[in-house]
Amino acid sequence: MTHANTSAVVCRNVGRAFGTNGTSRQILTNIDLEIAAGEIISIIGASGSGKSTLLRALGGLDVGFTGEVLIDGTAVAAYDPRCAIGFQEPRLLPWATVTDNVAIGLPEGTPKSTATARVAELLDLVGLAEAADHRPREISGGMAQRASLARAMARDPEILLLDEPFGALDALTRIKMQQLLLDVHAQTGTTTVMVTHDVDEALLLSDRIVLLDASPHTEGATIANIFTPPAPRPRASHDPALVVLREALLAGLGVEPLASSKG
Amino acid sequence: MTTLEQTERLLETTSPATPPDTDGTGTALNTTNPADTTRFIDRKGVKPAVGFLVPVVLLVAWWVVAAAEVFTAVQLPPPVAVFEAAVGLIQRGDLWSHIGISVQRVLLGFGIGAVLGMIFGAILGLSRWADALLTPLLGALRAVPSLAWVPLLILWMQIGEDSKVTLIAIGAFFPVFTTLYAGLQHVDPHLVEAGRAFGYKGFRLFKTVQLPAVVPSIFSGLRLALAQAWLFLVAAELIASSMGLGFLLTDSQNNGRTDRLILAIILLAVLGKITDTLLGLAEKRAIARWT
Ligand SMILES: Nc1ncnc2c1ncn2[C@@H]1O[C@H](COP(=O)(O)OP(=O)(O)OP(=O)(O)O)[C@@H](O)[C@H]1O
Ligand SMILES: [Mg+2]
Numbered sequence: 001m002t003h004a005n006t007s008a009v010v011c012r013n014v015g016r017a018f019g020t021n022g023t024s025r026q027i028l029t030n031i032d033l034e035i036a037a038g039e040i041i042s043i044i045g046a047s048g049s050g051k052s053t054l055l056r057a058l059g060g061l062d063v064g065f066t067g068e069v070l071i072d073g074t075a076v077a078a079y080d081p082r083c084a085i086g087f088q089e090p091r092l093l094p095w096a097t098v099t100d101n102v103a104i105g106l107p108e109g110t111p112k113s114t115a116t117a118r119v120a121e122l123l124d125l126v127g128l129a130e131a132a133d134h135r136p137r138e139i140s141g142g143m144a145q146r147a148s149l150a151r152a153m154a155r156d157p158e159i160l161l162l163d164e165p166f167g168a169l170d171a172l173t174r175i176k177m178q179q180l181l182l183d184v185h186a187q188t189g190t191t192t193v194m195v196t197h198d199v200d201e202a203l204l205l206s207d208r209i210v211l212l213d214a215s216p217h218t219e220g221a222t223i224a225n226i227f228t229p230p231a232p233r234p235r236a237s238h239d240p241a242l243v244v245l246r247e248a249l250l251a252g253l254g255v256e257p258l259a260s261s262k263g
Numbered sequence: 264m265t266t267l268e269q270t271e272r273l274l275e276t277t278s279p280a281t282p283p284d285t286d287g288t289g290t291a292l293n294t295t296n297p298a299d300t301t302r303f304i305d306r307k308g309v310k311p312a313v314g315f316l317v318p319v320v321l322l323v324a325w326w327v328v329a330a331a332e333v334f335t336a337v338q339l340p341p342p343v344a345v346f347e348a349a350v351g352l353i354q355r356g357d358l359w360s361h362i363g364i365s366v367q368r369v370l371l372g373f374g375i376g377a378v379l380g381m382i383f384g385a386i387l388g389l390s391r392w393a394d395a396l397l398t399p400l401l402g403a404l405r406a407v408p409s410l411a412w413v414p415l416l417i418l419w420m421q422i423g424e425d426s427k428v429t430l431i432a433i434g435a436f437f438p439v440f441t442t443l444y445a446g447l448q449h450v451d452p453h454l455v456e457a458g459r460a461f462g463y464k465g466f467r468l469f470k471t472v473q474l475p476a477v478v479p480s481i482f483s484g485l486r487l488a489l490a491q492a493w494l495f496l497v498a499a500e501l502i503a504s505s506m507g508l509g510f511l512l513t514d515s516q517n518n519g520r521t522d523r524l525i526l527a528i529i530l531l532a533v534l535g536k537i538t539d540t541l542l543g544l545a546e547k548r549a550i551a552r553w554t
Contacts (some may be wrong), residue, residue: 061460091457095475095553104461104471154462168375 008037008191009058009159014067015220016053027053029220031067033210038189042095042202046253049221051195052088052163054212058193059083059161084155088163088195090144092136098147099123099132107156122150125180127173141160141168153184162194166201178205179180182233203242204235206214211252225252340522345529348522362530363498365507368424369538372431373492377485379432380439384484387440388447389469398444405437409498417503427499434495438487446480447473478553482546489542492533508534 011201014031017024027050035041056062057069060080071078071083082104086127092101102119110118123129126146141202145168152160165181166174178201178237196202202209207227213224227249230241250256304308322342328334329341335343352358383401387394412430420426450473458472500509508527515523 024400059460061456081462083460085460087453087457087460089453091453093454093472094476095478104458104463108462108467151461 003153008039008072009033009035010068010070011054011058012068014054014057014065016057016062016065016067017220018233023138026055026218026220027221028065029215029218030222033223035191035193035225037072037191039207040185040192040194040205040211042194042206043195043212044197044199044202044209044249044253045221047197049212049214051212055085055161055163055193055195058159059085061085082158084152084157084159085163086148086152086160086162086165090136090141090148092144092147092151094136097133097135098128098143100148101136102150102154105151107155118133118154119150122154125153125184126150126177130142131232142170142173145169146173149177156188157190160190160192162192164195164197167197174201181205199246200237201252202249203246204237205233209249211249213252297463322396337519337521339416340525344522345525348520348526352523352526361506361508361511361527362534365500365509366474366534368427368431368494368499368507369489369496372495373435373489374430375428376492377430377439377488380436380484380488381443381481383436384443385447385469389473401440405423405441409434409495409504413498422503427496427504429530430499431495434491435488438491439481439484439532442480442484442487443477446477446484449474475553478549482542486539486542486546489538490535493531493538497531 011031011033014028014033014049016027016028017026019025031054043054057065058076060069060076060078060083060248063076063078071080089109092098092207093104096104097120101207102122105114106118120129120132123132126149128143128146128150131147132145135165136144136147145165149165153164162181169177178224180207181192181194184190194205209227209229210223210253211225211227214219214220225248227245229235229245231239235242291341304313325339326342329336330338335338349358352361353450383397387398387401409430413426416426416429420429454472455468458468463471496507497509497512500507501513504510508531511527512524515521515527
C-alpha cells in the first residue's frame with residue numbers, strides 16, 4: 001500500500017456482524033468506499049441500517065469488523081487518535097461544566113492558556129458562550145449536542161466523524177450549525193464523515209452521499225448508491241439538479257416522490 | 264442520552280445506602296412534593312428537632328421505670344446515676360482518655376482501611392487481570408467473621424495499638440472496597456467510550472471519567488465502613504485492652520457498674536452518630552459537586 005494517495009480513508013470489503021453465542025446477525029456487508037482527503041461525506045440510510053456501526057468502524061471505536069479500514073494507508077487503530085467523533089448522543093460528563101466537557105476533546109498536552117482560549121472560541125462558535133459554566137443537566141438537548149460537536153472539533157482531527165450532529169437542533173440553529181461546519185471545513189479541510197437522516201442536509205453539505213441499504217445478495221446492509229451533488233457549495237436547495245437528486249435519494253430510501261421533500 | 268439518565272438515576276437511588284436520616288444532614292430519600300414546601304415538617308430545623316422527641320420520651324420512660332424500682336439498681340440504674348458515673352469518671356480524668364483512645368483507634372483504622380479499600384477497589388474494578396487474580400481471595404477473606412481475626416492479630420502484633428487498629432482497618436476495608444469495585448462495574452460505558460475516543464486511558468481516564476462517576480458509591484461505602492469501624496472497635500476493645508469504651512464495657516460488667524456500662528453504650532451511640540453525621544455532610548457536598 002503506497003502512502004499518501006488521494007484517499008484519506010479507504011474501506012475494503014468491510015463487514016460487521018453482531019452476535020452472542022452462536023446467533024450472529026450480519027449488519028454491514030461488503031462495504032467498499034474511498035474517501036478523499038478533505039471530502040465531506042454523508043451517510044444516509046434507514047434507521048438500523050448500520051450507519052453508526054460504519055462510523056464507529058471508521059474511527060476505531062469498534063474493531064470487530066471484517067475487511068480493512070485504512071486511514072492514509074495505515075490500518076485504523078483502536079480509538080484512532082487521527083479521528084474525532086461526535087456521538088449520536090451527546091455523552092457529556094454530567095459532573096463537568098460545558099467548558100470542561102469541550103476541553104475533553106483537546107489533544108493531550110495542549111498548554112493551559114491555548115486550551116482556555118480554544119475552548120472559549122469553540123463555545124462561541126457553537127453559540128454556547130453563555131452556557132459555558134453550566135452542567136449538562138442544566139442545558140437543553142440541542143445545546144448538549146452542540147457541546148458535543150464543539151468537543152469533537154476541539155480535537156482538530158484529521159478525520160471528523162459526526163453521528164447525526166444536528167438531529168436535536170431546531171431549524172434555525174440547525175442552519176447555523178451547518179454553516180459553521182462548512183466554515184470550519186473551509187478553513188481546516190478536515191475530512192468529514194457525517195451520518196444524517198436529513199436528505200436536504202446531505203444535499204447541501206456533502207461532496208458525496210453514501211446510501212446504505214440491504215444488500216441484494218446477502219444479509220446485511222451495503223452501499224446501495226453514491227450520489228454526487230453537482231454544484232459547488234454553497235448550494236441552494238431549489239437548484240434543479242438538487243431537486244432531481246433529492247427524488248433519487250428519497251426513492252433510494254423507499255419514500256415515494258410525492259411525499260414531503262423533507263427527509 | 265437515556266443510558267446516561269438511567270445511570271444518573273441508578274447512582275442517585277443507590278448512593279444513600281445508609282440508614283435513614285432523622286437529622287436531615289444526609290441525602291433525604293423521602294423527597295417531598297415541591298408544592299408542599301410549606302408543610303411544618305419541611306421547615307428549616309423542624310426535622311432535626313423532631314428527631315430528639317423519641318430519645319427524650321425514652322429518657323423520661325427510663326427515669327420513671329427506674330424511680331418505680333421495677334428493676335434493681337444493678338439491672339437498671341436511674342439516669343441520674345449514669346450522669347454521676349460520667350461526672351465521676353471525668354473527675355478521675357478517665358473518661359476523656361477512654362473516649363480519646365477509642366476515637367483515635369476508629370479514625371486510624373477507618374482511614375487506613377478506607378484508603379486500602381479504595382486502592383484495591385480501583386485496581387480490581389479496572390484491571391481484569393487483578394480482578395481475576397484477587398477477587399476470589401478477597402471474597403473469601405471478607406467472609407471471615409471479625410472476631411476470628413483477633414487471636415491471630417494478638418499473636419502477631421501483641422495486645423497493643425497495632426492489633427486493634429488493624430482489626431478496625433479490616434472492618435473498614437471491605438465496605439469501601441466492595442462498593443467502589445461494584446460502582447466501577449456500573450460506570451456508564453458510553454461515557455468511558457467517549458473518554459477513550461478522545462485519547463483518555465489508564466489513570467487519566469480513571470481520574471476524568473470513572474472516579475467522578477463513582478463518588479456516590481465511594482461515600483456510601485465510607486459511611487458503611489465508618490459504622491463497621493465502630494463495630495470492630497468494640498470487638499477489639501472487649502477482648503484485649505486496658506482503655507477505651509469497649510474496655511469500659513467489660514470492666515463495668517465485671518465490677519457490676521451498670522451505670523458506667525450504660526454510659527459507655529450511650530457514648531458509643533453519640534460518637535457513632537456524630538462521626539456519621541460529619542461524613543454525611545461531606546457526602547452531601549461531594550454528591551452535589553460530582554453528579
Ligand atoms: N454492539 C452491538 N451489539 C449488537 N448489535 C448491535 C450493536 N451495535 C449495533 N447493533 C445492531 O446493528 C444494527 C445497526 O445499528 P446502528 O446503530 O449502526 O444503526 P443506525 O443506522 O445508526 O440507526 P439509527 O439511524 O437509528 O441511528 C441495529 O440492528 C443494532 O441493533
Ligand atoms: Mg445511528
